[in-house]
Amino acid sequence: MTRYSIFSLIKQGLIRHTGWKRAWRNPEPKAAYDVIIIGGGGHGLATAYYLAKLHGIHNVAVLEKGWLGGGNTGRNTTIIRSNYLLDPNAHLYEHSMKLWEGLSQDLNFNVMFSQRGVLNLCHSKAQTDAFARRGNAMRLNGIDAELLSRDEVRKRIPELDFSDQVRFPICGGLLQPRGGTARHDGVAWGFARAADQRGVDIIQNCEVTDFIIEGGRVTGVETTRGKITAGKVAMAVAGHTGVLAQKAGLTLPIESHILQAMVSEPLKPLLDTVVTFGAGHFYISQSDKGGMVFGGDIEGYNSYAQRGNLPTLEHVISAGVSMMPCLSRVRMLRSWGGTVDMTMDGSPIIGKAPIEGLFINGGWNYGGFKATPGSGWVYAHTIANDAPHPLNEAFTLERFARGRLIDERGAGANPALH
Amino acid sequence: MLLIKCPWCGERDMVEFTHGGDATKVYPKDPNATTSEEWHDFIYLRENPCGEHVEYWHHVAGCRQWLKVRRDTTTHDILTTAPADGDLDT
Numbered sequence: 001m002t003r004y005s006i007f008s009l010i011k012q013g014l015i016r017h018t019g020w021k022r023a024w025r026n027p028e029p030k031a032a033y034d035v036i037i038i039g040g041g042g043h044g045l046a047t048a049y050y051l052a053k054l055h056g057i058h059n060v061a062v063l064e065k066g067w068l069g070g071g072n073t074g075r076n077t078t079i080i081r082s083n084y085l086l087d088p089n090a091h092l093y094e095h096s097m098k099l100w101e102g103l104s105q106d107l108n109f110n111v112m113f114s115q116r117g118v119l120n121l122c123h124s125k126a127q128t129d130a131f132a133r134r135g136n137a138m139r140l141n142g143i144d145a146e147l148l149s150r151d152e153v154r155k156r157i158p159e160l161d162f163s164d165q166v167r168f169p170i171c172g173g174l175l176q177p178r179g180g181t182a183r184h185d186g187v188a189w190g191f192a193r194a195a196d197q198r199g200v201d202i203i204q205n206c207e208v209t210d211f212i213i214e215g216g217r218v219t220g221v222e223t224t225r226g227k228i229t230a231g232k233v234a235m236a237v238a239g240h241t242g243v244l245a246q247k248a249g250l251t252l253p254i255e256s257h258i259l260q261a262m263v264s265e266p267l268k269p270l271l272d273t274v275v276t277f278g279a280g281h282f283y284i285s286q287s288d289k290g291g292m293v294f295g296g297d298i299e300g301y302n303s304y305a306q307r308g309n310l311p312t313l314e315h316v317i318s319a320g321v322s323m324m325p326c327l328s329r330v331r332m333l334r335s336w337g338g339t340v341d342m343t344m345d346g347s348p349i350i351g352k353a354p355i356e357g358l359f360i361n362g363g364w365n366y367g368g369f370k371a372t373p374g375s376g377w378v379y380a381h382t383i384a385n386d387a388p389h390p391l392n393e394a395f396t397l398e399r400f401a402r403g404r405l406i407d408e409r410g411a412g413a414n415p416a417l418h
Numbered sequence: 419m420l421l422i423k424c425p426w427c428g429e430r431d432m433v434e435f436t437h438g439g440d441a442t443k444v445y446p447k448d449p450n451a452t453t454s455e456e457w458h459d460f461i462y463l464r465e466n467p468c469g470e471h472v473e474y475w476h477h478v479a480g481c482r483q484w485l486k487v488r489r490d491t492t493t494h495d496i497l498t499t500a501p502a503d504g505d506l507d508t
Contacts (some may be wrong), residue, residue: 229493238477242466253462256491303493304468309419309494313435344462400462401454413461416437 002110016025023189024196028193029203029225034062036221036230036245038208040064041073042184043361043368045191045202045237046376047383049107052198055384060200060252061194061221061230065207069188075338076369077261079274081118081179081282082143085134088406089347090141095391096374097143097178097401103373109190111182112288118179118274121153121160121323123168127278130294131174138176146175157275161325168279168322179274179284186373211248211358218248218357234359234383239304239339240363241349246353252363253344253400255415257298259366260308261378262316262335268292270326282321284327293329297368298340300416307339340366345399347406350379350392359383359396365371365418423499426481438474440464441486441502468492474502 001009002021012019035051037044040062053056064070075355080100082093104110122128126146135145153173154162158172190200203225210222211233220229237244242254267290275287284294296316302400321328343349343363348371353360361379362372378392388396394406411417420432443460446452450462471491476484484502489495500506 105505238467242464243468251463251465255464255466256468301489302466302471302473303494304491305494309432311419319438401458413437415464416439418493 004110011358023193024202025200027203028204029061029063029223029228030201031227032203032220033231034059034230034231035174035234036228037059037062037234037236038221039071039236039238040188040192040202040204041066041071041236041238042069042187042191042253043364043379044121044370045195045240046098046372047186047234047236047361047379048200048202048376049191049195049198050380051384052195052200055380057384058185058199061228062195062200062202063204063206063221063228064204065224065239067204068192068202069185072338072340072368073372074335075187075261076184076366077283077285077293078181078184078369079112079118079285080113080182080370081176081274082370083118083120083134083138083145083174083176083179084408085137086406086408087141089408090138090143092374092378092391092395094141094143096371098351099373099377100182101178101191107190107194109186109193111190113180113182114288115178115180116273116285117175117177118303119153119156120174120276120278121278122171122173124171128171129239135174144176145278146177148175150171155270156273159270159324160275161323166284174265175188176383181274181287184369189192189219191376205310208244208247213248215354216356218355231342232357232359232383234361234379235353236361236379238364238368241341241360245353245360248353250353250355252349252397254341254363255302256304256339257301257342257416258303258305258308258337259295259298259340260312260316260335260337261293261295262313263287264292264330265333267292267330270319277319277323278401280322282316282319284320284324291333292327298416304339306339327405333337340364342418344415345405345407345409346356346409347373348395349397349403350375350395351382351388351397352386353397420494420496422475422487422496424477424480424483425485425499425504426483427477430477432478434479435475436478437477438484441472442462443476465506470497472506
């Protein structure tokens with residue numbers, strides 16, 4: 001397998017880029033594997049990569065019903081941050097952030113991780129206090145956080161609405177300088193290539209139709225390409241965790257909802273950071289191609305349709321225009337929707353399922369992309385050792401029955417509100 | 419765009435409504451005799467079907483009545499509606 005470098009690029013340039021080889025194999029599924037990972041998105045591929053790299057488990061298959069990264073990995077707004085208040089979240093996402101910081105070198109694949117900063121705006125004295133509290137909690141957990149004044153925010157992003165007659169004046173903001181964005185498809189491709197190099201079979205167009213359970217233990221799966229047995233089976237299927245878990249007889253504390261995102265036509269450089277509106281739900285950044293990439297709330301009703309409705313787009317855009325009035329004349333290029341697993345406390349589930357040999361990684365709400373390397377890292381540890389890592393031991397499925405919720409937003413058992 | 423047929427107002431735009439969640443979950447009859455497992459099931463667990471879903475909607479910007487809706491979660495088609503305490507099949 002070619003190692004990507006400046007030299008490989010020059011060499012290919014000289015022969016008009018005709019010599020690039022495909023980045024991963026397209027193998028037929030074997031009859032048996034040590035570990036089967038269901039779901040060829042970022043999380044599943046990262047799990048396979050870390051299983052092979054850190055735990056010496058190479059006989060692994062990643063089964064994907066469609067194509068690599070075709071679900072939420074390719075549909076998110078690519079924001080990466082670890083600005084969480086609660087300890088379990090802070091530790092997990094900060095671990096992920098540290099992996100992001102070395103990921104392009106580790107994978108030998110440019111994931112275009114850009115630490116351009118993530119700035120949350122606040123619009124009242126009370127919100128400023130709450131942000132100061134979260135910033136302090138972050139710093140106590142070793143995460144970078146800076147509370148900015150109105151003037152400091154204005155210096156960084158003069159395009160925001162600082163006029164006198166606004167409904168939600170900007171009082172300041174909480175900045176995580178190490179936050180940023182990455183190329184989402186590149187993350188899936190980078191993990192796929194690196195996992196494939198370590199012997200992992202990535203099998204696309206292979207949908208899991210049922211689990212094979214013998215004597216209370218999962219021993220394999222039925223797929224559209226035949227039966228495959230495995231010592232361990234691990235789910236990593238984003239918005240469809242509920243549907244897949246039903247096949248194993250599990251009912252989960254999850255509802256599937258739609259989240260939409262949008263991109264504008266490409267513009268000249270306008271915004272060099274990620275900024276979020278604090279008086280509504282709106283987040284925006286500018287892609288390397290120049291498009292303004294933004295999103296907001298979920299639709300609020302259960303759906304697997306992977307498409308949303310116009311009122312939500314209108315709501316998101318109106319929040320954006322009140323934050324950044326110059327957006328009002330920007331033309332929209334595309335909008336799209338993804339199916340997200342909304343859990344009852346707004347935090348993910350990563351750990352062992354109640355059936356022996358089965359593992360669950362899901363319920364990422366709408367924050368899964370930033371967790372991709374960290375999620376794969378802790379999930380691989382959990383699968384290899386049959387026990388969670390300290391970083392994910394709080395994220396069990398059992399926490400709901402035991403009342404140990406991780407409710408970052410404090411919204412209670414209403415998935416549509418997280 | 420979803421047009422939801424309110425039993426009192428007829429077909430109205432979705433923006434007048436708020437989603438009220440899974441309508442198959444029934445509040446325990448006798449809270450004092452309800453076990454932890456039953457509470458866990460009522461509060462947290464959801465069938466979350468890919469297909470027909472029976473759910474509550476609140477016509478909050480209209481007649482303010484609650485209604486029950488059978489909707490397909492793969493197509494967003496509204497199949498039938500009824501008052502919240504009514505029967506979707508009649």
